[in-house]
Amino acid sequence: MRKIFLITLILVLLLALGLPWVVQKIMEPRVQEEGTIVRLYRHDADTVELMSLEDYVTGVVAAEMPALFPDEALKAQAVAARTYIVKRMVAGGVMNNCHEGADTCDNPSHAQGCLTRAEMKERWGTLKYYQYYYKIRMAVDDTAGEIITYQGQPIDPVFHAACGGHTEDAEDVWMYSVPYLRGVACPYENNPNSIQQVAIGQDQVAKALGVELQSVPVSTKQDQPIKVVESTSTGRPKTLLINDRRLSASEIRQKLGLRSTNFTWQFKNDQIIFETVGYGHGVGMCQYGASGLAEHGYDYKQIINHYYTGVQINNINDYR
Numbered sequence: 001m002r003k004i005f006l007i008t009l010i011l012v013l014l015l016a017l018g019l020p021w022v023v024q025k026i027m028e029p030r031v032q033e034e035g036t037i038v039r040l041y042r043h044d045a046d047t048v049e050l051m052s053l054e055d056y057v058t059g060v061v062a063a064e065m066p067a068l069f070p071d072e073a074l075k076a077q078a079v080a081a082r083t084y085i086v087k088r089m090v091a092g093g094v095m096n097n098c099h100e101g102a103d104t105c106d107n108p109s110h111a112q113g114c115l116t117r118a119e120m121k122e123r124w125g126t127l128k129y130y131q132y133y134y135k136i137r138m139a140v141d142d143t144a145g146e147i148i149t150y151q152g153q154p155i156d157p158v159f160h161a162a163c164g165g166h167t168e169d170a171e172d173v174w175m176y177s178v179p180y181l182r183g184v185a186c187p188y189e190n191n192p193n194s195i196q197q198v199a200i201g202q203d204q205v206a207k208a209l210g211v212e213l214q215s216v217p218v219s220t221k222q223d224q225p226i227k228v229v230e231s232t233s234t235g236r237p238k239t240l241l242i243n244d245r246r247l248s249a250s251e252i253r254q255k256l257g258l259r260s261t262n263f264t265w266q267f268k269n270d271q272i273i274f275e276t277v278g279y280g281h282g283v284g285m286c287q288y289g290a291s292g293l294a295e296h297g298y299d300y301k302q303i304i305n306h307y308y309t310g311v312q313i314n315n316i317n318d319y320r
Contacts, residue, residue, distance in 0.1 A: 036052065036053040036316070037050050037051070037052065037053070038050070038051055038052070038053055038056040038085055038089070038103055038104070039101060039102045039103045039104075040056060040102060040103070040104060040105065040106060040114060041099035041101075041102035041104070041105040041106070042105075042106055043105060043106060043107055048099070048101050048102045053082065053085070053086075053316075054140050054141065054144060056081075056085060056114060057078050057081045057082045057085075057140050058078075058133075058136055058137055058140045059106075059114035059115050059116065060077075060081035060084075060085075060112045060113065060114050061074060061077050061078050061081055061136050061139065061140065062115045062120050062123075062132070062133070062136055063106075063108065063112070063113030063114055063115045064077060064081065064108070064112060064113055064159075064287075065077040065287055066291075067124065067128075067132035067135060067136055068132075069287075069290075069291045069294070070291055070294035070295055071135070071138070071139055071294070072290075072293075072294035072298065072299050072300045072303060073287070073290040073291045073293070073294040073300070073303065074135070074136060074139035075139045075142055075143050075299075075300035076285065076290050076294075076300040076303040076304050077139075077159070077285075077287070077290070078136075078139050078140045078143050079143050079146050079147065079148060079157075079300065079304060079313065080148065080157035080159055080285060080304070081112060081157075082143070082145075082146065082147050082316070083147040083148045083149075083154050083155060083157045084104075084112055084156075084157055085103060085104055085112070086147050086154050086316055087153075087154035087155070087156060088103055088104055089103050090154060117129075117133070120132070120133060143300065145315045145316045145317060146313050146314070146315060146316070147313070147314060147315070147316055148304055148308060148311050148312070148313055149311060149312050149313075149314045150179065150180045150308075150310060150311050150312070155180055155308060155311060156178070156181075157284065157285070157308065158181065158281070158283050158284035158285075159280075159284045159285040159286070159287060159307075160278075160279065160280025160281050160282055160283065160284065160285075160286060160287065161191065161278075161279035161280045161286075161287050161288060162189055162191040162194050162260075162278040162279040162280065162286060162287070162288040162289070163186050163189060163278050163280070163282045163286040163289060164186075164189070164194060164260065164262050164277035164278030164282070165185070165186055165187075165189060165277075165278075166183060166184070166185055166186055166234045167183045167184050167186055167282055167283060167284065167286055167289075167307065168183045168232055168233075168234060168236065168261075168281070168282040168283050169181065169182055169183045169232070169233060169283075170182075170283050172232035172233060172234075172236070172238055173232075173250055173261065173281050173282060173283050174250070174281075174283070175248075179309065179310065180308045180309050180310055180311050181283050181284055181308070181309070182309040183232075183233060183234060184306060184307060184309070186286045186289035186292075187292070188289060188291075188292025188293050188295065188296050189286060189288045189289040189292055190288055190291055190292045190295070191278075191279065191288040194277055194278055194279070194288075195275065195276070195277055196259055196275070196276050197273060197274070197275045197276075198258070198273075198274050198276070199268070199271045199272070199273050199274075200256060200271060200272055200274065201270060201271055201272075202267075202270050202271065202272055203270070205256065205272055208255045208256055209242060209245075209247060209252065209255055209256070210245070211242045211243055211245050211247075212243055213225060213242070213243070224267060225242060225243050226240060226241075226242050226265060226272075227240065227241045227242075228240055228241075229241045229246065236249065236261055236262045236282070237249040237261065237263065238261075240252065249261040249263070250281065256274070258274055258276050259276040259278070259279045259280075260276045260277065260278040260279055260280060260281070260282060261281065261282060262276060262277040262278050262282065263275060263276045263277075284307055284308065285303070285304070285307040285308070286307065289307075290303045290307070293306065301313055
């Protein structure tokens with residue numbers, strides 16, 4: 001009886017830690033990568049690491065999306081991650097100007113994050129590492145070679161964590177229009193921490209933004225020194241006037257470290273209380289929205305076509 005119990009326990013653990021992925025790889029022929037190599041600059045090591053395309057995509061998905069998200073959301077993220085690097089590799093030196101000899105880097109502030117296996121173990125712990133790694137790897141392998149295109153060319157597949165209910169048109173955030181980056185409703189966003197309040201001293205705000213702010217203990221809409229002069233189509237602030245200086249909401253978000261451009265504020269004593277909704281720039285795929293769509297039965301292709309307008313999903317072999 002004890003032997004049967006131990007065998008049963010081992011089988012349960014194997015199922016939890018990725019056995020379905022192993023079985024699938026044995027039973028099904030794997031899509032060949034045909035030697036696609038990504039040259040990734042690692043900031044911590046100050047070296048360029050050579051890795052297969054699908055290993056790179058696995059590291060990106062692990063870094064950029066919570067591993068506990070539904071499989072279809074992880075697949076959508078994998079296709080977006082693969083599209084990102086393929087677009088840069090196709091463009092060559094035109095877009096790869098961050099580090100000599102590299103196609104991209106692992107700094108998420110101006111590229112995609114990409115975890116090593118050691119970093120995955122540190123983030124998730126040893127037991128969950130096996131469960132999450134194989135879950136992500138299955139999503140990558142199930143979409144192997146697939147990229148998102150618009151009019152025959154790889155797109156710039158921007159994404160963000162949470163939009164707050166509706167994504168934004170590209171020109172409302174970055175001042176230039178992109179036909180496939182149009183704002184869409186995001187009905188199933190499920191981020192439990194979408195709303196955040198942060199208090200910042202008025203002096204700190206003035207210094208960060210390069211403006212003059214007099215101490216305003218109590219302020220009404222009529223007399224406060226920060227005013228919205230232009231809004232996006234979804235009602236977010238787009239351009240603000242602070243005393244006599246015009247600033248974009250994106251610039252304010254970046255300089256103050258706010259979670260999104262969907263913010264309001266109020267003056268309280270010597271502080272400004274900012275309330276943000278969502279997390280990120282709000283353009284392209286909303287990750288928590290993708291998770292919600294997956295939970296409501298959308299597959300990864302439907303998710304991609306929801307957030308990127310008028311696109312197609314093609315194979316990387318068409319761009320070799």
